[in-house]
Amino acid sequence: xxxxxxxxxxxxxxxxxxxxxxxxxxxxxxxxxxxxxxxxxxxxxxxxxxxxxxxxxxxxxxxxxxxxxxxxxxxxxxxxxxxxxxxxxxxxxxxxxxxxxxxxxxxxxxxxxxxxxxxxxxxxxxxxxxxxxxxxxxxxxxxxxxxxxxxxxxxxxxxxxxxxxxxxxxxxxxxxxxxxxxxxxxxxxxxxxxxxxxxxxxxxxxxxxxxxxxx
Amino acid sequence: xxxxxxxxxxxxxxxxxxxxxxxxxxxxxxxxxxxxxxxxxxxxxxxxxxxxxxxxxxxxxxxxxxxxxxxxxxxxxxxxxxxxxxxxxxxxxxxxxxxxxxxx
Amino acid sequence: xxxxxxxxxxxxxxxxxxxxxxxxxxxxxxxxxxxxxxxxxxxxxxxxxxxxxxxxxxxxxxxxxxxxxxxxxxxxxxxxxxxxxxxxxxxxxxxxxxxxxxxxxxxxxxxxxxxxxxxxxxxxxxxxxxxxxxxxxxxxxxxxxxxxxxxxxxxxxxxxxxxxxxxxxxxxxxxxxxxxxxxxxxxxxxxxxxxxxxxxxxxxxxxxxxxxxxxxxxxxxx
Numbered sequence: 001x002x003x004x005x006x007x008x009x010x011x012x013x014x015x016x017x018x019x020x021x022x023x024x025x026x027x028x029x030x031x032x033x034x035x036x037x038x039x040x041x042x043x044x045x046x047x048x049x050x051x052x053x054x055x056x057x058x059x060x061x062x063x064x065x066x067x068x069x070x071x072x073x074x075x076x077x078x079x080x081x082x083x084x085x086x087x088x089x090x091x092x093x094x095x096x097x098x099x100x101x102x103x104x105x106x107x108x109x110x111x112x113x114x115x116x117x118x119x120x121x122x123x124x125x126x127x128x129x130x131x132x133x134x135x136x137x138x139x140x141x142x143x144x145x146x147x148x149x150x151x152x153x154x155x156x157x158x159x160x161x162x163x164x165x166x167x168x169x170x171x172x173x174x175x176x177x178x179x180x181x182x183x184x185x186x187x188x189x190x191x192x193x194x195x196x197x198x199x200x201x202x203x204x205x206x207x208x209x210x211x212x213x214x215x
Numbered sequence: 216x217x218x219x220x221x222x223x224x225x226x227x228x229x230x231x232x233x234x235x236x237x238x239x240x241x242x243x244x245x246x247x248x249x250x251x252x253x254x255x256x257x258x259x260x261x262x263x264x265x266x267x268x269x270x271x272x273x274x275x276x277x278x279x280x281x282x283x284x285x286x287x288x289x290x291x292x293x294x295x296x297x298x299x300x301x302x303x304x305x306x307x308x309x310x311x312x313x314x315x316x317x318x319x
Numbered sequence: 320x321x322x323x324x325x326x327x328x329x330x331x332x333x334x335x336x337x338x339x340x341x342x343x344x345x346x347x348x349x350x351x352x353x354x355x356x357x358x359x360x361x362x363x364x365x366x367x368x369x370x371x372x373x374x375x376x377x378x379x380x381x382x383x384x385x386x387x388x389x390x391x392x393x394x395x396x397x398x399x400x401x402x403x404x405x406x407x408x409x410x411x412x413x414x415x416x417x418x419x420x421x422x423x424x425x426x427x428x429x430x431x432x433x434x435x436x437x438x439x440x441x442x443x444x445x446x447x448x449x450x451x452x453x454x455x456x457x458x459x460x461x462x463x464x465x466x467x468x469x470x471x472x473x474x475x476x477x478x479x480x481x482x483x484x485x486x487x488x489x490x491x492x493x494x495x496x497x498x499x500x501x502x503x504x505x506x507x508x509x510x511x512x513x514x515x516x517x518x519x520x521x522x523x524x525x526x527x528x529x530x531x532x533x534x535x536x537x538x539x540x541x
Contacts, residue, residue, distance in 0.1 A: 051424075075401045079397055082282055083427075087261075101374070102374070105409070108312050109282065110286065153288075155287070156286070157288030182319050184288065184317040184319060264430070281404075281431060300409055302411035302413065
């Protein structure tokens with residue numbers, strides 16, 4: 001787990017991930033920022049620029065890593081994300097983007113972006129870690145849940161009607177739309193599903209696909 | 216007077232507001248609709264680039280995706296909608312990182 | 320021509336002023352109005368636009384949709400790369416030139432981010448210093464055509480295998496052409512029969528990787 005940017009979000013992520021038992025490396029240009037990690041933090045810290053190839057290599061980056069670009073600069077975050085993905089082959093990459101208009105552009109590069117909203121850390125964790133049963137809403141009879149999922153290559157090209165889970169909304173290229181029956185899933189779509197927990201599990205299994213589930 | 220619907224504007228194309236590739240103007244925000252007729256990874260300096268050709272009745276456009284090795288659903292023969300600002304140099308119409316929509 | 324310059328620091332302002340002398344229409348973008356105010360247009364037009372060049376709306380306002388060239392020359396490599404990408408992706412600007420501030424980032428200044436031509440001042444300065452001081456080694460002065468061609472320089476040392484030889488006898492591979500000799504302060508136009516002397520500064524245009532060949536012909540075994 002490599003986190004670039006040790007601000008409020010970065011430090012929160014680092015501490016949370018460490019508590020969950022992951023190996024965490026935090027990178028920041030300013031060593032003073034590491035104070036936010038507290039004394040109990042046992043992960044590694046590195047002083048440097050997150051899109052520098054040597055720093056990332058130093059941080060132990062491999063294609064299996066997860067990289068979270070959460071500095072205070074949108075441009076830096078995108079650069080970090082692209083270097084991680086394109087040079088090092090990292091698949092789990094998230095960039096925090098303040099400017100929603102820019103986020104739409106970067107989504108087209110296929111990089112998962114998270115806007116700065118309440119619960120930014122939670123949203124980032126949900127993108128990086130396997131689905132932890134978090135739901136946005138559950139109906140009063142506890143039958144249906146509203147959950148968010150990001151579409152992977154495994155489901156890309158398939159019709160939204162091919163899954164029993166009801167796809168209530170698709171967020172694509174910065175726009176949100178209610179899908180039609182012939183709408184096809186695309187990689188990087190963020191979908192909101194209204195479904196039973198079985199339907200969600202089945203959906204998640206399809207998402208994991210033949211490429212193997214992310215651990 | 217009976218008005219014939221021109222061959223270059225079949226109903227689908229009109230519904231999606233797509234322009235035939237041959238009529239795409241340089242640097243104007245456009246949508247083209249066609250079939251993916253070729254896909255290749257074109258590495259540049261060790262970094263991947265996915266380059267595909269979208270072909271409609273009037274011609275082909277090139278679409279380059281920076282930094283991608285593959286995109287789910289982008290497969291040969293797939294019908295696709297491409298929206299973006301193209302550069303036309305000579306006979307070649309080229310899009311870079313456009314919006315896309317996979318069609319059934 | 321319509322040229323947009325992102326970054327009104329000393330480099331951007333200098334470029335705006337020089338290019339306006341040729342009568343071009345220059346749009347200069349910077350978030351800092353005071354920097355913009357320091358520009359003096361001579362000849363053509365220089366219009367200052369206060370805004371963030373990394374935003375599509377600002378680039379649109381500056382006329383990116385029909386600009387011939389965008390030069391991203393701020394002091395921040397991140398900004399220069401993002402401006403370049405937006406210029407290529409959103410506006411299909413035919414020629415995107417970007418400034419490299421930190422040579423460590425130079426590897427990204429290419430089609431990965433929509434950059435057609437990158438200029439690294441530290442790199443150029445180093446090359447020019449090397450050119451001035453290095454005798455008997457290969458100096459790469461300039462990279463052209465997205466790195467596919469280069470302008471190289473070798474000042475012939477006393478022990479160079481090329482000294483006393485004609486250019487034809489160098490048997491350079493087809494990838495290199497001697498374009499000029501500088502001898503005693505004069506430029507000599509090379510012919511196949513030109514005999515090379517010690518201290519001649521040989522300028523060559525090479526495509527592909529000509530290093531080994533130039534080493535063999537002009538410098539000698541390592």
